[in-house]
Amino acid sequence: MNKNYMVSLIAVITLFLIAYVGTQQGAGLQMVFGIIVPYLAIILFIVGFARRVMGWARSAVPFRITTTCGQQPSLPWFKQAKIDNPSCTLGVVARMFLEIVCFRSLFRNTRMKLKGGPHLTYQLELFLWIGALAFHYAFFTVVLRHLRFFTEPVPFFVTILENVDGFMRMEVLYDAVQQGLPGVYMSGLVLLAAALYLFLRRVMIPQVRYISLAADFFPLFLIMGIALSGIFMRYLSKVDIVAIKELTMGLVTFRPTIPEGISGLFFAHLFLVSVLLAYFPFSKLMHLGGIFLSPTRNMTGNTRQVRHVNPWNYPVKVHTYEEYEDDFREKMVEAGLPVVKMPEEQA
Amino acid sequence: MADELITPDELLSKIDHRPSGAGWMDTPVDIRKGMYCYAANPKSVETLGLPNARAWNPLDDDWKLPENWQQIIFEGFRERLEKFRSFKVFMDICVRCGACADKCHFFIGTGDPKNMPVLRAELLRSVYRNDFTKMGKILGRLGGARPMTLDVLKEWWYYLFQCTECRRCSVFCPYGIDTAEITIMGRELLNLLGLNIDWIATPVSNCYMTGNHLGIQPHAFKDMLDFFVDDIEEITGVQVKPAYMEKNADILFITPSGDVFADPGTYTCMGYMILFHYLKEKYGLKITWSTYASEGGNFGFFTSHETMKRLNSKMYAEAKRLGVKWILGGECGHMWRVISQYMDTMNGPADFLEEPVNPITGTKFENAKSTKMVHIAEFTADLIKHGKLELDPSRNDNKIITFHDSCNPSRGMGLLDEPRYVIQNVANNFYEMPANTIREQTFCCGSGAGLNAGENMELRMAGGFPRANAVKYVHETFGVNMLACVCAIDRAALPASMEYWVPEVEVTGLHELVANALILPGEKDRETDLRGEPLPGMEE
Numbered sequence: 001m002n003k004n005y006m007v008s009l010i011a012v013i014t015l016f017l018i019a020y021v022g023t024q025q026g027a028g029l030q031m032v033f034g035i036i037v038p039y040l041a042i043i044l045f046i047v048g049f050a051r052r053v054m055g056w057a058r059s060a061v062p063f064r065i066t067t068t069c070g071q072q073p074s075l076p077w078f079k080q081a082k083i084d085n086p087s088c089t090l091g092v093v094a095r096m097f098l099e100i101v102c103f104r105s106l107f108r109n110t111r112m113k114l115k116g117g118p119h120l121t122y123q124l125e126l127f128l129w130i131g132a133l134a135f136h137y138a139f140f141t142v143v144l145r146h147l148r149f150f151t152e153p154v155p156f157f158v159t160i161l162e163n164v165d166g167f168m169r170m171e172v173l174y175d176a177v178q179q180g181l182p183g184v185y186m187s188g189l190v191l192l193a194a195a196l197y198l199f200l201r202r203v204m205i206p207q208v209r210y211i212s213l214a215a216d217f218f219p220l221f222l223i224m225g226i227a228l229s230g231i232f233m234r235y236l237s238k239v240d241i242v243a244i245k246e247l248t249m250g251l252v253t254f255r256p257t258i259p260e261g262i263s264g265l266f267f268a269h270l271f272l273v274s275v276l277l278a279y280f281p282f283s284k285l286m287h288l289g290g291i292f293l294s295p296t297r298n299m300t301g302n303t304r305q306v307r308h309v310n311p312w313n314y315p316v317k318v319h320t321y322e323e324y325e326d327d328f329r330e331k332m333v334e335a336g337l338p339v340v341k342m343p344e345e346q347a
Numbered sequence: 348m349a350d351e352l353i354t355p356d357e358l359l360s361k362i363d364h365r366p367s368g369a370g371w372m373d374t375p376v377d378i379r380k381g382m383y384c385y386a387a388n389p390k391s392v393e394t395l396g397l398p399n400a401r402a403w404n405p406l407d408d409d410w411k412l413p414e415n416w417q418q419i420i421f422e423g424f425r426e427r428l429e430k431f432r433s434f435k436v437f438m439d440i441c442v443r444c445g446a447c448a449d450k451c452h453f454f455i456g457t458g459d460p461k462n463m464p465v466l467r468a469e470l471l472r473s474v475y476r477n478d479f480t481k482m483g484k485i486l487g488r489l490g491g492a493r494p495m496t497l498d499v500l501k502e503w504w505y506y507l508f509q510c511t512e513c514r515r516c517s518v519f520c521p522y523g524i525d526t527a528e529i530t531i532m533g534r535e536l537l538n539l540l541g542l543n544i545d546w547i548a549t550p551v552s553n554c555y556m557t558g559n560h561l562g563i564q565p566h567a568f569k570d571m572l573d574f575f576v577d578d579i580e581e582i583t584g585v586q587v588k589p590a591y592m593e594k595n596a597d598i599l600f601i602t603p604s605g606d607v608f609a610d611p612g613t614y615t616c617m618g619y620m621i622l623f624h625y626l627k628e629k630y631g632l633k634i635t636w637s638t639y640a641s642e643g644g645n646f647g648f649f650t651s652h653e654t655m656k657r658l659n660s661k662m663y664a665e666a667k668r669l670g671v672k673w674i675l676g677g678e679c680g681h682m683w684r685v686i687s688q689y690m691d692t693m694n695g696p697a698d699f700l701e702e703p704v705n706p707i708t709g710t711k712f713e714n715a716k717s718t719k720m721v722h723i724a725e726f727t728a729d730l731i732k733h734g735k736l737e738l739d740p741s742r743n744d745n746k747i748i749t750f751h752d753s754c755n756p757s758r759g760m761g762l763l764d765e766p767r768y769v770i771q772n773v774a775n776n777f778y779e780m781p782a783n784t785i786r787e788q789t790f791c792c793g794s795g796a797g798l799n800a801g802e803n804m805e806l807r808m809a810g811g812f813p814r815a816n817a818v819k820y821v822h823e824t825f826g827v828n829m830l831a832c833v834c835a836i837d838r839a840a841l842p843a844s845m846e847y848w849v850p851e852v853e854v855t856g857l858h859e860l861v862a863n864a865l866i867l868p869g870e871k872d873r874e875t876d877l878r879g880e881p882l883p884g885m886e887e
Contacts, residue, residue, distance in 0.1 A: 007489060052439070059432035062652075063692055065759075067517045067525060069787040072761030074714045074725050077732060078768070084787070085761040087714075099521070105446075106521045110783055112449035118359050120455065120816045122783035128446060132521070206365035208445040211465050213491040215482075216443050282482045287522055290440030295433040296523035301761060304718040308692045312430060316653055317396070318660045319555050321668055324639050327556070328565050335566035337638060338592050 002203065008217035012225050012272070019271030020264040033267040034247055035256040041274035048281025053289045062310040064303045067296040073305075087302035096298055100291055103132055128201070135194035139223070141165055141187035142230075149248040188234070192227040195220055219285055222276050229269040239263050352381070352804050355848060358456075358812075364449070366460035372473070372493055374461075376502040378405050381805030384508060384798065387548035392541055394552040395654065399541025405504070410497075416540050417495050421478055423536045428479065434532050437524045438475045441465060447516035447526070452791050453509050456809030461506050464516035464526040470503055471533055504542050507533040509806060511795035512649070512681075513754035518787050530796070535651040543650060547797035550646045554658050558641045559604035565638035571607050572636070575617045582879070584871030587624035589636055595670045596635035597706060601662055602677025602723075603644040603835035606856070612838040614877040615678060615856025621865060622727070622858060625736070628868050630707045634675065640665035643682040644835060648689075649797040656693040659685055662720070663694050673703040674720040678856050680795065680834035683722060683762065684755035691718040708733040722756075724765040724833055727861060731772045737866040742876065743774035744883040746829040748860070749821045750779070751814065751841065752789035753834035763787075766833050766857050773864035778825040784817035792832075794840035807840065808847050815848030822849055830854045 022029035070081020086092045098104040111125035145165060147158045166183030199220050202212045233239045243259040244266055250257040280286070292298065300306070325332065325339055332339050353361075368374065383405055392400035403411045413419060428435045447464040448454060454462040461467060469491070476483030476492035483492030493499065512527035537543065550560035557564055563571065572589050580586045590596060602619065606612040626632040640661040647654035666674050676686060691697065700719035703712040710729045712721045730736050750770060756762040763786050770777050784790055793810030821827040830841060830852050841854045863876045874885045881887070 056432055056436050056439070059428060059435045060430055061432050062430060063689055065433060065525065065528065065688055067514055067523055067758055068761035069518055069758070070761060071763045072714060074712075074762075074765060075710065075729055075732065078728075078764040081761070099523075103521055105519055105523065106444075108519055108788075109446050110450075110519075112364075112455055114359075114362065114364070114455070118355075118816065119820075120813055122781075128444060132444070205445065206367070207448045207460065207463060208443070210366040210371060210460050211443045211445060211448070211463065211469065213443065214486075214489050215491055282480070284440065284442045287440040287442055290436050291522050293432065293436050294440075294523040295436070296517050296525045296528075302714065303688045303691065304686070304715045304720070305713065307696055307717045310692050313693065316657045316660070318657050318664070321639050321661075321664060324556075324558060331564060331566040332638075335569045337565055337569060338594075 002209070004212060004214040005199075005203065005217040005221075008214050008221050011218060012221040015222075015272060015275055016225055016229070016268045019268040023264045023267035030258045030262070030267065033271050034258050034262070035251070037274045038251060038270060039256075041277040045277040045280055048278075049286070049289060052281050052286055053293070056290065056293050060311050061295055061299075062312060064299050064301075064308040065295055066299045066301040066303070068301045072301065085301045087300050087305065089300070092298060092300055096292070099297055103129055103136075106132055127197075131194055131197045131201070134190050135198060138187045138191035138194055142185075142191055142227075145185065145187065149245055150252045152249060185234075188227055188231050192224060192231065195224045195227065199224070215283060219276070219279070219283065222272055222279070226269060226272045226276065229265055229272065233263075233265055233269065237263065237265055239266050352808070355808075358805070358809060362456070362458040362809075364454070364458050371460060371466060371469070372488070375498055376505050378501065378505050380802075382509065382803055383505060383806075384544035384546050384800045384803050387541070387543040387545045391545070391548040391552035392543065395548075395555060395657075397541065397543075397548075397650075397654070398539055401541065403541075405501075410501075410540075410542070412497075412500075412540050416500075419539050420474075420495055420500070420536055423539045424475065424478065427532050427535065431528075431532065433525065433528045437468065437529060438472055438479075440522050441468060441472070441524055443469075444521065446519050446521065447524075450516050450519050451510075451526075452513070452515070452793055452813045453511075453806075453810045456793070456812040457509075457806075459509075461502070462509060464520075464524075467506050467510055467526055468524070468529045470499070470506060471529060474499060500540075500542075503533055504537055507537065508544055508798065509810075511754070511791045511793070511798055511810065513791035513795060514758040515754070515788065515790065518758060531648075531652075534649060538651050538654075544797065544800070546800035547646050547649045550797075551650055551654060551658065554642050554646065558637075558639045558661065559607075560642055560644060560646055561604045561608050563604060563607065563641065568604075568607065568638045568641055572616075572620070575613065575620055578877075579617055579621060582875055582877060583621070583867055583873060585624065585867045585869055587620050589620055589623070590633065591635065592637050592639070592665075592669060593633065593635040596633040597672050598632070598634045598675045599640070599666045599669055599671040599673075600634050600636055600675045600677065601640050601643045603679040603682060604642050605644065605835035605839055606677065607641075609839060611842065611854050611859070611878070612835055612856065614859040614862075615838065617877050618856065618858030618860075618862035619677060619723070621862040621867065625865055625867055626707065626730075630735070632706060635669065635671065637665045637669070643677050643679045645682060645685045646797055648681055648685050652689075652693075655685060655689065659690055660694050662686075662690065663697050663700075666697070666719075667699045672701045673715075674700070675723055675726055676720050677723055678833040678835065678858065680753035680755040680836055682755075682835075684759035686718060686720050687755075687760040690720070705729050707735050722760075722762055722765070724762060724769055724857060727858070728765045728768045731769060736861075738773055738861075738864040739866055740773050740775050740864050742863050742873065742882050743860055744776065745880075746774060746855070746860070747776040747778065747825060747827045748774055748829045748831050748855075749818065749825075749827045750777070750785070751792070751818075751830055751832040751837060752785050752787075753832060753837055754789060754791050754795060756833060757787050757789050761787075762833070766831070769857055770831055770860060773860045778821050778827055780817040780821050784813065790814040790817065792834075792837045792840040793844060795836050799836055799840050804843075808844060811840065811844035812848065814841075815844050818845065818852055819849045822852055828852055831857060831860060833857050
């Protein structure tokens with residue numbers, strides 16, 4: 001048993017229960033979990049995120065340390081890798097776009113195997129890339145879909161997205177039984193499956209298990225908890241969606257209210273989301289912001305062509321040619337090497 | 348080679364890539380013979396005026412650290428977080444996805460989990476979390492944080508000198524996290540406490556005082572080149588005349604001193620001399636050597652940014668003093684990382700030089716117009732393209748060649764096609780190694796970043812395993828017998844690695860091949876190549 005993921009799992013379950021129990025009849029903490037905590041979380045998220053990014057931005061970029069992943073621009077008959085070794089802003093933008101939107105570097109991933117012989121092989125290994133893409137895009141879709149709860153009228157693109165996302169249906173249509181789920185959103189299921197995959201690879205692959213910290217499991221469980229509670233509400237427990245929208249609209253219009261009839265499950269869902277938001281800026285999840293600032297990717301590789309200026313460049317102590325000649329003058333003259341001062345001129 | 352070095356089979360049998368047992372924080376460092384380099388000689392540290400010069404031994408319990416060493420590390424850490432965005436961002440954003448794990452030659456060759464790039468970085472990150480983040484302060488160990496202790500320091504030292512700063516991991520990292528950057532910062536911090544290794548500190552001190560890592564004094568440098576003059580005359584019948592510190596020459600040439608010192612680099616050096624003689628005779632091009640700036644490499648880069656700058660300053664200073672038009676750089680790996688990504692920023696702008704133009708072909712080296720320093724592979728490729736070199740590639744016909752991309756020219760510059768173009772024009776038998784082991788995915792020789800010592804041979808052979816294994820593949824498939832490279836460390840390190848893993852393969856520099864093929868005006872019928880081996884068809 002791994003302490004790191006057990007602690008994280010217990011933490012998420014506890015968080016869930018706190019909100020669930022706290023908002024049951026009699027406990028009466030709906031105000032706390034429905035209004036106060038979400039506001040605090042959003043504030044923490046925005047302020048924390050901004051501070052983190054500003055903190056990075058405050059640090060200097062003394063050198064252009066681009067990782068060049070292809071041919072440099074040199075002589076005209078060598079074809080430059082314009083994206084993997086960019087020499088202009090457009091190339092950098094393309095590189096960053098591919099990196100952020102398509103996870104370009106992860107697409108290169110290989111898996112090393114040492115076989116008898118000895119024989120090392122490197123196979124393309126795309127599961128991590130696929131898993132990561134599925135996870136992030138599903139997450140993104142889910143977030144966008146939830147705009148339905150924070151807008152009135154609902155923007156057209158959210159509706160379109162819902163239609164595309166809910167394309168798959170699960171219905172039983174016989175004369176006797178007509179049962180069906182509301183339009184099944186793929187994104188929620190994919191998100192859950194991808195999070196599960198990312199969790200499983202963390203515990204199954206020995207190297208990844210070895211490097212994993214509690215901080216790697218906690219957000220995964222948190223997101224799984226959010227997805228599970230969301231899916232449960234939508235397909236099984238049938239929460240009062242009108243009341244929930246009243247609450248969420250109240251939050252965004254700064255006229256917070258707690259309508260009647262909202263189940264504890266919803267408050268637990270909202271609480272986990274709040275925890276995720278509050279936790280975000282202080283965790284590795286900040287890779288969302290950091291990827292934009294990674295100096296090996298977001299700069300051009302043409303350092304020999306365009307000078308990069310180091311804001312804190314300072315003079316250093318060097319051993320000058322004059323000092324060098326003073327050290328070796330006789331030997332240089334004897335060997336027939338040119339000198340600036342002949343030995344007799346020396347003071 | 349150390350006689351107690353284990354055999355390749357023994358080395359392989361020890362590798363287990365599945366980490367097990369206690370967590371890494373609970374696994375104390377075990378500084379093992381054959382895997383570490385000796386401590387810096389205090390004299391060398393003193394020459395450079397770097398902190399805490401004293402004799403110490405990594406195997407001793409007492410490393411003779413300054414009283415307030417923890418505070419020095421803390422403040423040094425904080426200062427570097429402010430001065431280097433790379434460092435700060437890389438400390439914060441790793442998600443530990445593990446994509447880098449099996450990309451590191453040291454992990455592949457040792458199976459030591461702390462050689463996974465992510466974990467090498469975590470060694471520092473854990474302390475960073477403890478000292479600089481709220482989460483780390485609140486959660487402590489659970490948050491992946493741990494305080495800086497003597498054991499942690501020793502662990503840093505051991506593993507930061509098991510990284511060759513090759514940057515292969517940074518190619519695969521979804522955020523571009525570059526372990527080289529982490530190692531560079533970590534080594535800077537270690538140097539604040541006087542914890543360098545001697546294989547770095549003494550070359551740096553030599554380079555500072557005498558102009559090159561090997562400490563070759565000016566007269567001896569000339570002597571060594573004179574030997575090559577004799578050898579060249581014997582082989583080609585032509586006497587070449589290298590120029591030294593010639594004022595107002597067209598070009599200043601700087602190459603790693605390793606090429607002057609030891610085989611097979613010496614043949615590459617002879618190659619440069621033959622090429623320069625050819626260009627002078629045919630086209631009147633004046634290229635000069637300098638004994639003051641007689642080092643292309645920069646072991647200062649493996650010490651600290653400041654030390655790198657101090658050593659590098661000689662290149663521009665000498666070019667300015669001599670009044671040359673621009674600088675030509677020899678075949679070297681980390682030298683070109685420094686020139687490509689640091690020199691102009693640190694010691695530029697070189698406005699006293701001209702934007703480099705090849706006077707023979709008229710080609711403008713647009714890509715080097717600010718640094719004013721051209722790579723000799725670019726230069727030679729340009730000469731070949733314009734038909735300015737008379738070549739007989741068949742003189743290399745007994746060499747079945749593959750090309751090893753050096754880490755730094757590949758991932759810190761992008762010099763990939765130029766050397767291949769040159770090889771394919773001076774030789775007829777060329778085969779690539781598998782795609783996942785060349786170009787930007789190339790593997791380190793295993794001995795870069797100052798780890799090319801004699802006492803850490805097991806580490807070097809383990810680190811050299813992935814490269815050697817790819818060579819072995821082309822050796823068995825295509826009969827490759829010659830491994831070409833554009834790096835002086837490669838020329839020093841790969842012969843040992845080949846001897847260990849693929850004994851049938853030799854190592855050559857690019858310009859050795861060029862000079863074998865180059866037909867000098869007035870040369871005699873050559874019977875041997877630069878190594879004194881019979882040319883194809885000249886065997887008894």
